[in-house]
Structure formats: structure tokens, C-alpha cells
Amino acid sequence: MNSTTSTQRTASPLLLQALQERFGAQVSTALAVREQHGRDEGSIQAPPPDAVVFAESAKDVADAVRLANEHNTPVIAYGAGSSLEGHLLAVQGGISIDVSRMNKIIAIDADDLTVTVEPGITRKQLNEALKHQGLFFPIDPGADASVGGMTATRASGTNAVRYGTLRENVLALEVVLASGETIHTGTRAKKSAAGYDLTRLFVGSEGTLGIFTQITLKLYPLPEAVSAAICSFPSIEQAVRTVITTIQLGVPIARVELLDGPTVGLVNQYSKLTLREEPMLLMEFHGSPASVKEQAETVQEIAAEYEGQAFEWAHTPEERTRLWTARHNAYFAGVQSRPGCRVITTDTCVPISRLADCLLASVAEAQASGITYFLVGHVGDGNFHFGYLINPDDEDERQRGEALSLALVSRAIEMGGTCTGEHGIGIHKMDYLVQETGDGAVAVMRSIKQALDPKNILNPGKIFAQ
Amino acid sequence: MNSTTSTQRTASPLLLQALQERFGAQVSTALAVREQHGRDEGSIQAPPPDAVVFAESAKDVADAVRLANEHNTPVIAYGAGSSLEGHLLAVQGGISIDVSRMNKIIAIDADDLTVTVEPGITRKQLNEALKHQGLFFPIDPGADASVGGMTATRASGTNAVRYGTLRENVLALEVVLASGETIHTGTRAKKSAAGYDLTRLFVGSEGTLGIFTQITLKLYPLPEAVSAAICSFPSIEQAVRTVITTIQLGVPIARVELLDGPTVGLVNQYSKLTLREEPMLLMEFHGSPASVKEQAETVQEIAAEYEGQAFEWAHTPEERTRLWTARHNAYFAGVQSRPGCRVITTDTCVPISRLADCLLASVAEAQASGITYFLVGHVGDGNFHFGYLINPDDEDERQRGEALSLALVSRAIEMGGTCTGEHGIGIHKMDYLVQETGDGAVAVMRSIKQALDPKNILNPGKIFAQ
Numbered sequence: 001m002n003s004t005t006s007t008q009r010t011a012s013p014l015l016l017q018a019l020q021e022r023f024g025a026q027v028s029t030a031l032a033v034r035e036q037h038g039r040d041e042g043s044i045q046a047p048p049p050d051a052v053v054f055a056e057s058a059k060d061v062a063d064a065v066r067l068a069n070e071h072n073t074p075v076i077a078y079g080a081g082s083s084l085e086g087h088l089l090a091v092q093g094g095i096s097i098d099v100s101r102m103n104k105i106i107a108i109d110a111d112d113l114t115v116t117v118e119p120g121i122t123r124k125q126l127n128e129a130l131k132h133q134g135l136f137f138p139i140d141p142g143a144d145a146s147v148g149g150m151t152a153t154r155a156s157g158t159n160a161v162r163y164g165t166l167r168e169n170v171l172a173l174e175v176v177l178a179s180g181e182t183i184h185t186g187t188r189a190k191k192s193a194a195g196y197d198l199t200r201l202f203v204g205s206e207g208t209l210g211i212f213t214q215i216t217l218k219l220y221p222l223p224e225a226v227s228a229a230i231c232s233f234p235s236i237e238q239a240v241r242t243v244i245t246t247i248q249l250g251v252p253i254a255r256v257e258l259l260d261g262p263t264v265g266l267v268n269q270y271s272k273l274t275l276r277e278e279p280m281l282l283m284e285f286h287g288s289p290a291s292v293k294e295q296a297e298t299v300q301e302i303a304a305e306y307e308g309q310a311f312e313w314a315h316t317p318e319e320r321t322r323l324w325t326a327r328h329n330a331y332f333a334g335v336q337s338r339p340g341c342r343v344i345t346t347d348t349c350v351p352i353s354r355l356a357d358c359l360l361a362s363v364a365e366a367q368a369s370g371i372t373y374f375l376v377g378h379v380g381d382g383n384f385h386f387g388y389l390i391n392p393d394d395e396d397e398r399q400r401g402e403a404l405s406l407a408l409v410s411r412a413i414e415m416g417g418t419c420t421g422e423h424g425i426g427i428h429k430m431d432y433l434v435q436e437t438g439d440g441a442v443a444v445m446r447s448i449k450q451a452l453d454p455k456n457i458l459n460p461g462k463i464f465a466q
Numbered sequence: 467m468n469s470t471t472s473t474q475r476t477a478s479p480l481l482l483q484a485l486q487e488r489f490g491a492q493v494s495t496a497l498a499v500r501e502q503h504g505r506d507e508g509s510i511q512a513p514p515p516d517a518v519v520f521a522e523s524a525k526d527v528a529d530a531v532r533l534a535n536e537h538n539t540p541v542i543a544y545g546a547g548s549s550l551e552g553h554l555l556a557v558q559g560g561i562s563i564d565v566s567r568m569n570k571i572i573a574i575d576a577d578d579l580t581v582t583v584e585p586g587i588t589r590k591q592l593n594e595a596l597k598h599q600g601l602f603f604p605i606d607p608g609a610d611a612s613v614g615g616m617t618a619t620r621a622s623g624t625n626a627v628r629y630g631t632l633r634e635n636v637l638a639l640e641v642v643l644a645s646g647e648t649i650h651t652g653t654r655a656k657k658s659a660a661g662y663d664l665t666r667l668f669v670g671s672e673g674t675l676g677i678f679t680q681i682t683l684k685l686y687p688l689p690e691a692v693s694a695a696i697c698s699f700p701s702i703e704q705a706v707r708t709v710i711t712t713i714q715l716g717v718p719i720a721r722v723e724l725l726d727g728p729t730v731g732l733v734n735q736y737s738k739l740t741l742r743e744e745p746m747l748l749m750e751f752h753g754s755p756a757s758v759k760e761q762a763e764t765v766q767e768i769a770a771e772y773e774g775q776a777f778e779w780a781h782t783p784e785e786r787t788r789l790w791t792a793r794h795n796a797y798f799a800g801v802q803s804r805p806g807c808r809v810i811t812t813d814t815c816v817p818i819s820r821l822a823d824c825l826l827a828s829v830a831e832a833q834a835s836g837i838t839y840f841l842v843g844h845v846g847d848g849n850f851h852f853g854y855l856i857n858p859d860d861e862d863e864r865q866r867g868e869a870l871s872l873a874l875v876s877r878a879i880e881m882g883g884t885c886t887g888e889h890g891i892g893i894h895k896m897d898y899l900v901q902e903t904g905d906g907a908v909a910v911m912r913s914i915k916q917a918l919d920p921k922n923i924l925n926p927g928k929i930f931a932q
Contacts, residue, residue: 109817109819111710111714111817111818111819112817112818112819112820113714113818114817153659154657154658154659154663155659156657156659160657164634164657165657167657167663167666168630168634177906177910181906182906183903183904183906183907183909183910184903184904184906184907185903185907187879187882187883187884187902188817188882188883189815189816189817189847189848189849189878189882189883189884189887190815190817190818190847190848190849191620191622191626191630191631191633191815191847191849191884191887191888192620192815192884192886192887193619193620193621193622193670193813193884193886193887193888193889193890193891194884194885194886194891194895194898194899194902194903195670195891195899195903195907195908195911195929195930196667196670196671196675196911196914196929197620197633197666197667197669197670198907198910198911200633200663200666200667201662201663201666201667201914203663204659204661204662204663205662209662220716221714221715221716244577248577248579248687249687250686250687288760290756290757290760291756291757291760294754294756294757347659349655349656349657349658350655351575351577351578351580351654351655351656352577352578352579352656353575353577353578354578381655381656381657382655382656383655383656383657412655413653416653416654416655417653417654417655418653418655418657418658418659418660419660420658420659420660421655421657421658421659422657422659423659424659424660425659425660425661429660432660433660433661436653436660437650437651437660437661438649438650440643440647440648440649440650441649441650441651441661441664442661443649444643444649444664444918445661445662445664447917447918448662448667448914448917448918450917451913451914451916451917452910452913452914463661463662464661
């Protein structure tokens with residue numbers, strides 16, 4: 001699917017000239033650079049942006065947006081390029097603003113467990129800088145995404161079951177609006193009742209309301225004790241029932257991830273491992289030594305009731321890294337198992353009591369379809385991902401993959417869940433958003449967009465296709 | 467101060483007639499009823515609303531709002547009347563919509579730890595209904611506020627240090643917009659990246675963007691073990707340093723409240739207690755028996771370093787209730803200590819590392835001023851309240867009270883904090899909001915308000931005085 005719309009607003013020669021004058025070597029119109037900024041990790045393709053500005057400061061961002069606004073031309077913020085739903089695609093033409101050079105840490109306030117960063121810093125860069133202070137930023141979506149991109153998509157990932165998502169972990173923002181004006185939202189205080197929660201409005205707005213130039217995040221002390229384990233189960237259902245019981249008992253588990261048997265097989269191949277090719281939970285416990293021990297014992301008892309076996313514990317950082325690398329490589333293991341394929345990724349999230357029903361029905365459907373897939377999940381949150389591996393040149397296969405995705409989304413919504421737990425709407429899930437929330441709520445989103453970006457220059461064609 | 471504005475929009479006889487026809491005995495124009503709905507617990511006064519509609523269903527709310535919109539007349543939602551910043555005052559005239567009869571529980575989903583309620587239910591009513599299922603809704607602002615009002619002000623209170631505020635605990639909303647149209651935001655899934663976070667936008671919008679008709683909340687299992695304690699300190703500074711260290715060490719304390727010595731004296735008088743009239747921390751620990759024991763030991767060690775003494779533990783529910791009643795009565799104990807007074811309540815919240823500096827400077831200022839005050843605080847969040855007790859007929863005293871409040875707010879903002887941790891802006895803190903966030907962010911709030919409520923009928927004159 002090539003998703004270009006009829007409202008092309010290609011950057012004019014006048015705008016390109018103005019950008020050249022303002023940014024000199026920081027702007028590029030080279031095809032290779034533009035193409036690199038015109039794709040993400042998802043399955044949708046579009047022509048590249050007309051130019052890329054490499055911003056090095058908040059003023060660079062503000063000036064680039066102001067120029068684009070004067071010329072009625074789209075601007076799309078670019079961090080690490082790891083989004084999955086077509087967020088970065090220049091579907092109406094325009095300018096990509098690459099913020100990856102803006103990767104400074106402005107301030108670590110260790111005593112308050114907060115940090116203020118520029119948007120281009122990646123989560124690994126941030127954690128590298130924090131670890132010597134005994135602190136960490138827990139949100140881990142797998143990819144080494146930029147903090148700006150994670151904030152824009154309301155990302156979460158493996159640690160969210162305990163530490164929350166970007167929604168819960170952003171305290172304050174500096175944002176360039178469509179006019180080029182800069183505003184500040186939030187403070188470093190832990191809570192606030194000061195007017196509309198603009199911080200939360202911008203978190204997850206996918207670049208359509210503003211571009212972040214500073215982000216203040218919550219941090220956490222590195223846990224005194226960490227223990228990780230894997231455990232195999234005779235069936236997906238038994239693995240999932242273990243998770244449901246764990247969550248319902250209030251065990252503060254830090255991570256609990258599911259891989260189905262065939263996906264473990266793909267990981268074994270990709271990462272040269274010999275894990276049992278059965279449904280598997282990967283778990284991690286954080287806390288004081290006593291608390292970690294207590295949590296681990298509780299979960300082992302629960303797992304035993306569901307015939308969990310072959311518990312393998314990882315107590316050292318090296319052992320843990322090996323286990324988690326397997327989980328983090330699941331996506332690439334899946335993709336590489338079918339060379340040349342593209343992935344249609346699902347991202348449904350349901351109330352925990354419906355997780356088994358939703359997952360099992362969707363597995364049955366995927367198996368019946370004959371489409372190759374992998375299956376991983378942040379199951380402690382009720383969130384899981386099918387990756388349907390399709391041949392991009394086979395329209396029939398794409399349609400069958402999309403039909404599986406739609407059936408899953410419809411099931412999740414019917415169960416009180418959401419079409420996207422963490423990847424965002426982008427281009428790919430716009431119809432799902434309407435299905436989930438109704439026309440009324442989408443109309444409210446549109447009217448907010450129109451009020452804040454009347455020329456519709458900020459990442460147009462996303463979320464609700466304005 | 468009488469805060470009426472020049473843009474009076476009194477309900478017309480035509481509107482009152484239309485309301486009578488639609489609502490019959492559910493609408494009242496009796497002065498006593500209007501006066502009861504025209505005041506809150508704060509220090510500002512205004513003439514009462516022109517009529518009160520007692521809504522019994524979502525349709526009642528929608529119809530009342532639609533009629534008011536047709537007649538360009540303000541509507542103000544009313545829950546329990548416990549707000550503190552003039553939120554309920556009919557400063558431009560109009561209709562009060564009392565939702566207290568809408569106090570049903572729509573659904574308890576114990577397996578998912580969620581509940582959906584009507585807005586008029588109070589937190590005590592809710593917890594009474596939940597306790598037989600081993601669940602509770604932890605947010606406790608002291609007053610027996612309605613869940614709708616708590617959602618509208620982004621309330622928090624004593625348990626927020628562990629369980630978060632309404633910001634973190636609302637999953638989904640049904641909202642009547644200014645047009646009378648109803649929308650749904652959010653789902654029962656634990657997380658979502660589906661478009662703009664409208665739920666968070668409405669939480670804390672103080673009735674200016676819509677009126678809630680259903681609210682879906684997170685619940686928590688009643689903790690397996692609970693232990694409470696009080697501890698006295700030679701100085702406020704030592705008490706606060708104990709709190710700072712506790713938070714910085716990541717102890718998951720459920721409650722940690724401060725009363726200064728004179729306030730303990732007021733509570734003793736009011737509640738017939740004999741607590742040591744010294745700065746005091748009230749603490750509560752939730753978790754497994756082992757975890758509670760570990761937390762309590764850690765905090766006792768920390769307190770000992772700061773000369774904390776006279777630890778008194780409460781292990782039974784009755785003993786705990788006695789301790790916490792003392793804390794909850796602090797506000798009334800303060801107010802009643804000076805008959806006929808009104809209270810100017812502060813609500814600053816600062817990053818935890820600045821708590822001691824902010825608090826001590828403000829205590830010194832208050833003592834120097836000669837204004838009577840009480841001092842309580844949700845210090846684990848960096849949030850505390852002075853109550854300056856002023857004679858409402860003494861303009862000089864009011865101005866001196868307001869000067870203390872302004873000095874405190876300025877100090878908190880300078881320290882990276884907020885003017886309001888949990889009470890909201892209402893009428894009283896509108897200038898502070900601009901001081902805290904700047905004109906740019908307030909302009910964004912205004913433009914959202916204008917987009918969603920073009921006739922400005924929803925609780926006008928609040929937050930930014932539109």
C-alpha cells in the first residue's frame with residue numbers, strides 16, 4: 001500500500017532556499033538521506049520527505065517549524081526511525097526534522113529521581129549515563145528508540161507492568177508549537193493539579209501537536225536485587241493463566257513476557273540458543289533481596305499449578321542479558337525467518353481477565369489462515385503482538401494478513417481493550433481508532449488539532465488523516 | 467472578595483421554563499437550594515446559581531447541558547461541594563447540575579481490578595461497596611468527595627505517594643460535551659497508545675470541558691498487611707529529612723503525612739487526643755507481612771538518625787482509624803480554632819529534594835506574619851498545605867494571608883514545583899497558573915477550551931477566566 005494522499009504539499013524551492021540560508025550544511029536534499037528519513041520499521045511505504053534538517057538546538061527546531069509554517073509545508077520529527085505504524089512517512093510531502101543530534105542530558109537530579117534530556121537521546125544512551133549514579137530509566141520498548149519518539153508514541157514495553165509507560169513517566173515538556181512558538185508544560189513536582197494536563201496531551205500525540213525539545217522524565221533507583229527466570233508450559237493457555245493469577249494477586253513483577261513455541265524456535269535459530277520450543281514466560285523481579293525472593297517463590301507456586309516446568313534462573317547480569325537478548329531479538333528473528341518479507345504488527349491490549357480468551361482465539365485464527373507469524377507479548381499488561389510475515393508483492397497475502405489484524409482488533413475492542421497498547425495509531429491503525437473510540441471522540445481530537453495547528457503542518461495524515 | 471465578572475449570563479425565564487418542563491420536580495430555584503450549591507469549602511464567595519437540576523441519569527445531564535447551550539447559559543457540575551478553590555461558584559450566573567443522585571456502581575470487574583461508577587458516588591460509598599470483594603480505591607483527599615469531583619480536580623491526598631493521583635487511576639470516561647453530545651474516552655485496558663489522551667485531558671479540567679457521566683477507575687487488592695505509626699521529631703526539619711530519605715531510598719510507603727507541633731495541639735483539642743505537641747509524621751505501610759515489616763524497620767532506622775522518637779504503632783483497624791481520624795480532622799480542627807474565620811489554603815508541591823527548604827522558609831514567613839495558621843502535608847509527594855485563618859471581614863488580614871500564599875507559591879515555582887498539587891486552579895489560583903506555566907501554555911489551554919466549548923458555557927470564569 002502506498003499511502004499518499006491527494007493533499008500533497010511538497011516543499012517549494014523558496015522554502016528549500018530559506019532552509020539552506022538558515023541551516024547551511026545542516027540541511028540535506030540528497031536522495032539517500034531523504035529515503036533514510038522516509039521509512040520506519042512498519043509495512044507501509046511512501047515517497048521520502050523533500051528535505052531533512054538536522055536540528056542541533058531547540059532554536060533550530062523552532063526556526064525550521066516557523067519556516068515550514070510560513071510556507072504551509074508539513075514537518076515531521078525524526079528520532080531513531082524505529083516506529084512501526086508509518087508515523088514518519090511524508091505522506092503529504094514536507095520536511096523531516098532529525099533531532100538525533102540533540103541528545104544531551106540537560107540535568108540529572110538524582111535526589112529527586114528526575115532527568116531532563118533533549119529528545120534525540122536514545123534510551124540506551126540515557127541508561128549508560130545514569131548507571132554510575134545508581135539510577136535507571138526503565139521503559140524499554142525493545143528497539144533503542146529515542147526518548148522523543150517514545151514520548152510521541154506513548155511507548156512502553158517490557159518493564160511497563162511495574163513502572164508504567166511514557167504516560168506515567170513524563171513530568172514536563174518543552175514543546176515547539178506549529179507557529180514556531182515554544183511552551184513549557186508540567187514541572188518537576190511529582191503531581192500537579194495546575195490546569196489542563198498538557199503534558200499528557202502531548203505525550204502520544206505522534207508529532208501532530210508539537211515537537212519536543214526537552215523532556216523531563218522520572219527515574220528509578222537501580223533495584224537492590226534483580227532476578228530473572230524463564231519457564232516453559234505445555235500450552236499457551238497455561239502460561240497465560242499463570243500471568244493472570246500473578247497480576248491478580250498483586251505481585252509487583254517487573255517484567256513478564258510470553259513467546260509461543262514456534263517463536264522460541266525462531267529465536268533459537270537466530271540467537272544460537274537451545275531453549276525448549278514450548279510456550280515460554282520470561283520474568284524479572286526487582287526489589288530488596290527479601291522481596292525478590294518472596295515474589296519469585298509466589299510466582300513459582302502459581303506456575304506449578306499450571307504445569308510450568310524447566311524453570312531456569314538468571315542471577316548475574318550476564319545471564320540476564322542472555323535471556324533478555326533472546327526476547328529482544330524475537331522481532332528480528334521473526335522477520336529474518338522469511339527473507340524479503342514485511343511485517344504487519346498487531347498491538348492489542350485487553351483487560352487481564354480476557355487475555356487468555358483473546359490470545360487463544362487469535363492463535364487459532366492465525367494458524368487456520370496459513371499466514372506465517374510470530375507471537376510475543378507484554379502479557380502482564382494484557383498487551384501482545386502478532387507479527388504476520390507477508391510478501392509485500394503479494395496483495396492477496398497482504399489482505400489476508402490485514403484481515404487477521406482486523407479480526408484481532410475487533411475482538412480486543414469487544415472485550416473492553418484497545419487496538420494499540422504502545423505502538424500508536426500512525427497511518428496503519430486510523431480505522432481502528434474510530435472503531436475503538438467512536439466518531440465523537442475522534443472529532444474532539446480533530447478539533448484540538450485544528451485549534452493548535454490550523455494549517456495542519458505537523459505530521460499531517462496521521463491518527464485521523466487530517 | 468466577591469468574584470463576579472462583568473459577563474453575567476443569568477438563566478432566562480425561557481430556559482427556566484424549559485428546564486421545568488423537562489425536569490419537573492428535579493429542578494429547583496429555591497434560594498436555600500441554590501445557596502447550598504453556590505459555595506464550596508474555599509474562601510471566595512459569589513451569588514448562587516439561578517437554578518439547580520438534580521440529574522438522575524446521563525441523559526438528564528446531556529439534556530440539561532443541551533438546553534443551557536441553546537440558551538447560552540453557564541452550567542456547573544456539583545458533586546459533594548468539597549472543592550477548595552471556588553470551582554463551584556456561579557460567577558457568571560447559570561445552572562448547577564447536581565449529580566449526587568447519580569451514585570450507582572455500574573460494574574465491578576474484580577478480576578481486572580477496575581470499577582465503573584457514576585460521578586456522584588463518594589469515595590466512602592465506593593469503598594464500602596468494594597470491601598467485601600477484598601478491593602479498595604485508595605485515593606483519599608480527606609473529604610468524602612464525589613468521584614466526579616475528584617476526577618475533575620485531579621485529586622490525590624494521603625495515599626497518593628504510593629498509589630498515584632486521579633491522573634494515574636482513571637482508565638476511561640463517559641463525558642457530556644458542551645453541545646450535549648456524549649463521547650467515550652479510554653478503555654479498560656491498562657495502557658493504550660490510541661490517539662490523543664483525552665482521558666487525561668478531561669481529568670483535572672474542572673468542569674470546563676465536559677461533565678462526566680461515567681468514570682472507570684483502577685482498583686487495588688486490600689493489602690495483605692497494613693501497619694501504621696506516628697513518630698515525633700524535635701523539629702520540622704528533622705521530620706522532613708526523614709521523609710526525603712525514605713522517598714529517595716525507594717521505600718514504597720503508602721502514606722506519610724506531616725503535622726507541625728501547633729497543629730497537633732489543635733487536633734488534640736478537637737479530637738480529644740493527647741498526642742505530643744511536636745512535629746509529627748503519620749505513616750502507613752502496605753504489602754505482604756514480610757514487606758511491611760521490612761519497610762517499617764527501614765523507616766524506623768531513618769527516623770532514628772533524625773532523632774525521631776515516641777514511635778507509636780497501630781496494628782488493628784481500630785487503632786489505625788483513630789490515628790488517621792486525627793489527620794483527617796486537622797483541617798476542621800484548624801478552622802474551628804478560630805470561630806467565624808475563612809481559610810486561605812495553599813497547595814504547593816515541590817521536588818522532594820527541595821521540600822525542607824521550601825517548608826522551613828514558609829514556616830518562618832508565616833510565623834513572622836502573625837497570621838494564625840495550621841500546617842499539614844502529604845510530604846511524601848512534596849505537597850503540603852498551610853491554612854491561613856483569616857477574618858473574612860478584615861481586608862488587611864486577607865491581604866496579608868494572600869501575600870503569604872503568593873510568597874510560598876513563588877518559592878515553590880522557583881524550586882521547580884507547582885502552585886497546586888491537588889486542589890486545582892478554580893478561581894483562586896488563576897494568577898498562579900500563569901506564573902507557573904507561562905502565557906504560552908495558558909494560551910494553548912484557552913484555545914482547547916474554545917475549540918470544545920465555543921459558547922463558553924461549561925463552568926466559565928475558572929482556570930483562565932474565560
